[in-house]
Amino acid sequence: MHEEQRPSGGLRYKRALLKLSGEALLGRQPYGIDEDVLAAYAVDIKQVVELGIELAIVIGGGNIFRGVNNATKGMTRAHADYMGMLATMINAMALQDALEQAGLQTRLQSSIKMEQIAEPFIRRRAMRHLEKGRVVIFGSGTGNPYFTTDTAAALRALEIDAEVLLKGTRVDGVFTADPEKDPQAQHLPKIHGAEVIRRDLRVMDMTAFTLCREARQPIIVFNMNEPGNLLRVLRGDPIGTLVHWNDAAPAVEVARA
Numbered sequence: 001m002h003e004e005q006r007p008s009g010g011l012r013y014k015r016a017l018l019k020l021s022g023e024a025l026l027g028r029q030p031y032g033i034d035e036d037v038l039a040a041y042a043v044d045i046k047q048v049v050e051l052g053i054e055l056a057i058v059i060g061g062g063n064i065f066r067g068v069n070n071a072t073k074g075m076t077r078a079h080a081d082y083m084g085m086l087a088t089m090i091n092a093m094a095l096q097d098a099l100e101q102a103g104l105q106t107r108l109q110s111s112i113k114m115e116q117i118a119e120p121f122i123r124r125r126a127m128r129h130l131e132k133g134r135v136v137i138f139g140s141g142t143g144n145p146y147f148t149t150d151t152a153a154a155l156r157a158l159e160i161d162a163e164v165l166l167k168g169t170r171v172d173g174v175f176t177a178d179p180e181k182d183p184q185a186q187h188l189p190k191i192h193g194a195e196v197i198r199r200d201l202r203v204m205d206m207t208a209f210t211l212c213r214e215a216r217q218p219i220i221v222f223n224m225n226e227p228g229n230l231l232r233v234l235r236g237d238p239i240g241t242l243v244h245w246n247d248a249a250p251a252v253e254v255a256r257a
Helices: 022-026 035-049 062-072 077-101 123-131 149-159 193-199 206-215 229-235
Strands: 015-020 054-059 106-110 135-139 164-169 190-192 219-223 241-244
Touching: 015 022, 015 149, 022 035, 022 062, 022 077, 035 054, 035 077, 035 229, 054 077, 054 123, 054 149, 062 077, 077 106, 077 135, 106 123, 123 135, 123 149, 149 164, 149 206, 164 229, 190 193, 193 206, 193 241, 219 229
Parallel strands: 015 054, 015 164, 054 135, 106 135, 164 219, 190 241
Antiparallel strands: 219 241
């Protein structure tokens, strides 16, 4: 990409896909959507879009769907997965409203036909929306059971030619162990994708990760709940963890205390 096409403000990337978990929308609530979390996300997203970043978003549905887990016991996997896709649409619509109230233009695209509330997913249309400065939210996963929203994020990132796949979480990146369970876990600022697989670090599910590996799609895992982190990541600051596929670089880089 030519330098004159770069976004302003010294940002490193022109087009990115942001994957958010549904659980992140819980905030401090046991279930549902925390309006304060949505508003904080809207502020961060507006900040980068106004600087020229073309941003697409995939969001999960765990905050909605886990509330009906008891009702899904004994259900077939495919049926339960379709229910999960509907949960992602609830979150996508909530995020869309928050972004529009913040003054952004958005488009919601669904992998399942829902003409009254969303456009169907059409790759070229999504890319055109991004070029016009609209935030594109992809709902209902891939539209197929047995695939997670991580896989949907990897697939859509590749389809829209995103330069980077961002995974917004509630921790500061990838660690040698679960930092919420192991206080001795070390943060890894940079790691090769093959090393992620070898260590079974579970950055994303294996289907999603395989898609990224085959396309050599870089992934950055970072704490989305820290205000301003989205801008820092897109600016190229050493925030979170970069999962790369560069064989010339060290496989693992451990943060120094």
